[in-house]
Amino acid sequence: MNEYTYPIVFGIVVGTALRVFMLRTDYRQYPTYLHGKIIHLSLGFIAAALGTIAIPSIMEKEFTAVTFLTLAASQFREVRNMERNTLTEMDAYELVPRGNTYIEGIAVAFESRNYLVIFTSFIVTLCYLAFNIWVAIGSAVVCFLLSKVLMSGSKLFDIVTVEHSELSFDGAGLYVDNIYIMNIGLPERQEEIKKYGMGFILTPREFSVRSTIANLGQRQAILHDVSVTMGVFRDSGTPALVPLIKRDLNDGRIGVFILPQEKDPQRAKKIIEHVPVLENAIQMPSKNR
């Protein structure tokens, strides 16, 4: 036991707790596996330890110890690769895949959460050593709140309006509102689609949003999220029953055609509104001078 023991323990505990707090299994169903969770908790613990130990090292004038943080950075980049690989492998067996953009977003989130843990532990330990435990507790609370803000990106209802729209057939062509989706030849397929299918129109709230919702990865994320939460009326080898999103080239609206197991337009609308806006899909043409 020395003067650094309690600050270090405190920093590690707060950091690991933050990782637990950020590791939630939600509708995205990942990570559901106990082992997956253990991997992330252990890495969170390591991140917390690295962030914490930096402060006593600096105080003891052991400046080279800080270079360990660079090691940490490469270590956590590996986390991103790991997540990307796992999810890509699993994606091939999904009835409605997540898509690479969504996967990349998840992988980036996993990496960045470890950095948030490092910063939190760093700041908390610094506050403990520079001031006292109460300031450290205060800073821990601030860090938790900040992480919560940083963790939650915007949702689709921030950028588009979602409206339920009836599906219609013009000959063999399937339409959502006036947006052409696909050609369904067989009458029995058309009946199934009329029975189970639902259509939604997403209208961008402003011009810059158009390219974000036009992004194929963003569209796939919408389809995946709806299919995961509401079920999907399809099986392997039935490409005719695949949910699709097509775009109205004139005004940038997109038409969402989904085939959920339960036909509940209100719920589907809510789910679409709460699909995360993928960071990789965001483009800001209006910031161009």
Place this chain on the structure above:
Amino acid sequence: MKMEKAILASVTTQENKVHGSAAVFKCETKEEMEAVAANLEAILDGIAHALSDQLYIIVKH
């Protein structure tokens, strides 16, 4: 080059409308054509698209 889409078969009641390398199934009635197209769709894991009332194609997507 990877072929993204291909016509696997065509089903028609008007045989003079279709030629080419994909298999062509000639049918007598519209009902028969729909039944054949439905079967082929299931067998080939493709989608039956209607080009007209006399012609269906099975496309691999």
